[in-house]
Each structure stands twice: as structure tokens, then as C-alpha cells.
Amino acid sequence: MNINTTINVSLQNALLNYFNTLSDIGYVEYPDVYKLIVLDMINDIISLKLTKYAFPTIVSEDDIRTITTTFYNLVNSTFLIPVPINNNGSTPTPNSYYLDLSYLYKYIAEQIVTINESINTKDEATNDKLDTAVLAINSTLTSINNTLISMNTEISNLGATDNLVIESLNNLASRIKILEFKI
Amino acid sequence: MIVINNISIKEDGHTLNVSAVINSTTYPPTTYFDSIIIDTQDTYLNTGPSTTPIYTHSIVDVDNHHTLTTINMDIDLSQVGVDITKTMFFVYLKETSTETIVGETKFDVAISLRDYYVSALSSLKDLDCKCSIPKDFIDTYLLVKAILLCLESKSYDMAIRYWNKYYITHLNCTV
Numbered sequence: 001m002n003i004n005t006t007i008n009v010s011l012q013n014a015l016l017n018y019f020n021t022l023s024d025i026g027y028v029e030y031p032d033v034y035k036l037i038v039l040d041m042i043n044d045i046i047s048l049k050l051t052k053y054a055f056p057t058i059v060s061e062d063d064i065r066t067i068t069t070t071f072y073n074l075v076n077s078t079f080l081i082p083v084p085i086n087n088n089g090s091t092p093t094p095n096s097y098y099l100d101l102s103y104l105y106k107y108i109a110e111q112i113v114t115i116n117e118s119i120n121t122k123d124e125a126t127n128d129k130l131d132t133a134v135l136a137i138n139s140t141l142t143s144i145n146n147t148l149i150s151m152n153t154e155i156s157n158l159g160a161t162d163n164l165v166i167e168s169l170n171n172l173a174s175r176i177k178i179l180e181f182k183i
Numbered sequence: 184m185i186v187i188n189n190i191s192i193k194e195d196g197h198t199l200n201v202s203a204v205i206n207s208t209t210y211p212p213t214t215y216f217d218s219i220i221i222d223t224q225d226t227y228l229n230t231g232p233s234t235t236p237i238y239t240h241s242i243v244d245v246d247n248h249h250t251l252t253t254i255n256m257d258i259d260l261s262q263v264g265v266d267i268t269k270t271m272f273f274v275y276l277k278e279t280s281t282e283t284i285v286g287e288t289k290f291d292v293a294i295s296l297r298d299y300y301v302s303a304l305s306s307l308k309d310l311d312c313k314c315s316i317p318k319d320f321i322d323t324y325l326l327v328k329a330i331l332l333c334l335e336s337k338s339y340d341m342a343i344r345y346w347n348k349y350y351i352t353h354l355n356c357t358v
Contacts, residue, residue: 034316041303041324053331054192054295063304070307 003064004046006084007071011043014081021080032078039074039081042067185216188255190274190291197261199293203276205252214286215249216242217279219256221263224271224343231288232275238263249279268298269350271343292334292342299327323349 014036021028044050046059046067059067074081188202199221205214221238222228238258244250254276260267272293278286306320326349333342 031315034321037321037324038307038310038316042307045300045303050296050300050331051194052191053293054194054196054297055300056194056297066304066307070310073310 003068003071007039007043007046007067010071010075010081010084011039013084014039017080017082028080032080035074035078036080038070042071185276185278185287185289187276187289187291190293192260192267192272192293192295193257196295196297197259197267199258199260199272199274200255201258201274201276202255203253203289205278207252212252213282213284214252214278214280216251216254217249217277217286218242219258220275220277221258222273222275223265224273224346227271227273227339227343229340232277232290236275237265268295270294271346273339292339294330294334294346296327299323 018028018033018036045055046064048055076083184206186204186206188204190199190201190203192198193200201219203216205212205216207214219238219240219242220232220236222233222236226233226235226237240258242249242251242254260272273290274293275288275290277288280286303324306317310316310320326345330342330345330349333339333345
């Protein structure tokens with residue numbers, strides 16, 4: 001699902017939520033409505049409906065980046081705009097990558113603690129445990145690489161690079177370097 | 184009968200594209216394009232072309248006769264002498280007839296929202312740094328939306344009112 005479709009579907013869901021809320025409680029707070037309006041504006045820009053009015057027919061990469069960042073800032077900032085869901089049920093937002101990565105970070109950190117303990121005790125009985133830990137870390141690094149590949153695929157599917165994802169990738173790369181050094 | 188295919192300002196921001204044909208039921212046709220007249224929001228009359236248009240162009244063939252039934256021309260608005268981004272262009276197409284009937288006049292509106300696009304994108308960048316969405320930003324978008332809806336519903340007087348409000352309220356301001 002590319003970013004145009006994602007935003008379009010999000011707008012549809014947001015409008016549905018808006019009218020459902022209005023019919024239920026008769027009121028939606030202004031800040032939430034403003035976010036809905038901004039989403040509508042973004043949709044207008046990328047849907048190229050306004051090219052009749054000298055809007056550019058090709059939106060630049062920089063503009064796409066701005067729009068994507070704004071969109072993901074709006075997502076989940078109000079109940080009106082839920083997290084978009086892909087056709088396969090996954091979530092094409094940078095938030096999901098953060099969740100996966102934080103899990104991996106935690107796992108790696110635990111392994112490092114185990115290694116440190118083994119090295120400090122220098123007990124031969126723990127050598128096997130150390131080898132196991134190193135193997136586990138290697139396997140984790142492989143899964144990180146796989147995650148990176150899938151993230152790159154997701155990014156190319158989105159049609160634009162996202163600052164948050166790039167930042168996340170850079171963090172991950174630097175952490176992998178540190179881990180390799182420690183191992 | 185005049186059929187307008189396209190009257191809009193191109194992506195370059197200063198070229199007005201006018202594309203239209205005359206649908207004739209007879210052969211040879213009895214009506215041909217006569218001229219293009221452009222009014223602005225200041226000279227617009229809802230009765231037809233004004234007597235003080237900003238641009239007039241006679242549509243003639245190489246022999247200087249009104250024989251054309253299809254036009255697709257680009258007009259450089261930077262030569263017209265108005266600020267393109269702040270002007271609504273009411274483009275009239277007049278036809279002339281070889282018979283006694285009076286040729287009809289059709290028109291469409293062309294506006295450039297290029298400035299709005301640029302300022303909207305820069306405002307979106309600013310939104311990242313702010314916790315809330317400024318009211319001015321919303322106000323401007325709603326005004327632009329109102330203008331577009333008025334144009335679609337052919338409520339030109341109201342569109343002009345909103346257009347003037349948009350430029351008076353947001354003159355020299357970012358969205």
C-alpha cells in the first residue's frame with residue numbers, strides 16, 4: 001500500500017469516526033477536527049486534484065518527506081485518525097518498526113549482560129554458556145539484518161523515505177557496530 | 184456550441200492553456216471562434232465580458248478570417264501585466280456565426296494556487312515543531328476550499344468575495 005492510498009484510507013476512516021462520534025455524543029473537540037482538516041489537506045495535495053490550479057503535477061521528494069512525516073505525526077495523535085492497517089493486517093507505520101527494534105535491543109542487551117558475567121567469572125563451566133550466548137547474538141544480528149531488508153522494502157512501498165525510519169536505521173547500524181566490537 | 188476542454192494555468196505558473204472546440208451539427212459549420220477575452224475579479228460582470236478586459240485576442244486563421252473551430256493555445260500571462268498568483272482569470276470564448284444568429288459566449292475560471300501550495304508545505308514543516316495546529320493555518324485552508332467549491336458550483340460572485348478575503352487576510356503572510 002503506497003502513501004497515497006494509506007492517507008486516502010486513513011482519511012476515509014477518520015471521517016467515518018468523526019461522523020460516528022458526532023452522532024453518538026454530538027461534539028468533537030476542535031484540536032481533533034483541526035487534525036482531520038490537515039489530513040484532508042494532505043490528501044488534496046497528493047491526490048493531484050488541484051493540478052488544474054497550477055499545483056505541481058510531480059510532488060518533490062522533499063515535499064513527500066514532509067507530507068509523510070506530518071501524516072505519521074497525525075496518526076494516533078487523535079482517536080479520529082487510527083493507525084493505518086495494510087491489506088495483510090500489518091501496520092505500515094514507523095511505530096511498528098520501533099516496537100520490533102526495541103524488542104531486539106532488549107534481547108541483545110540481555111545477551112551482553114550474560115557475556116559480561118561469563119567473562120568476569122572466567123569460570124570454565126560457563127564457557128559453554130558464553131558460546132551459546134555468542135551464537136544467540138549472531139542469530140539476533142541476522143534477524144536484525146532481515147528486519148532491515150524488510151524495512152527497506154516497506155519504505156520503498158511507501159514511496160518515500162521517512163525521517164523517523166532513517167533515524168532508526170542509523171541508530172541500529174551504530175548499535176550493530178558496537179555489538180560487533182564487543183563480541 | 185462551444186465545448187471547453189481545458190482552461191487552466193499550467194504548472195510553470197504563468198502559462199494559460201486554452202483548449203476548446205465548436206460542436207457543429209452542420210457541415211460546413213456555421214459558427215467559428217471569434218475571440219478570447221480575459222477579465223479578472225476586478226472587472227468581472229455576471230452578465231458577460233466587461234468593456235475593460237485585461238486581455239483580448241482575435242482568433243483568426245493565417246488569412247485573417249474567423250474560420251477556426253478548434254483551438255489549443257497557450258497565453259503567457261506574465262505579459263498581461265497583473266500579478267498571476269493574486270488574480271482570478273475569467274476566460275471568455277466568443278463565437279461568431281455566418282448566419283444571422285448571435286454566437287454564444289462561454290467562459291471558465293483559471294486561478295493559480297502555487298503560492299498556497301508552497302506556503303502550505305512550509306507550514307506543514309513547521310507543524311512538526313508545534314504542539315498544536317495554528318488557527319490561521321486552518322482558516323486559510325478552509326478559505327481555499329471555499330473558493331474551489333464556489334468555482335465548482337459556479338458561484339463566481341461568492342468565489343471572488345472569498346478570493347479577496349483570502350488575499351486581504353493573508354497578504355504577505357505565510358499560511
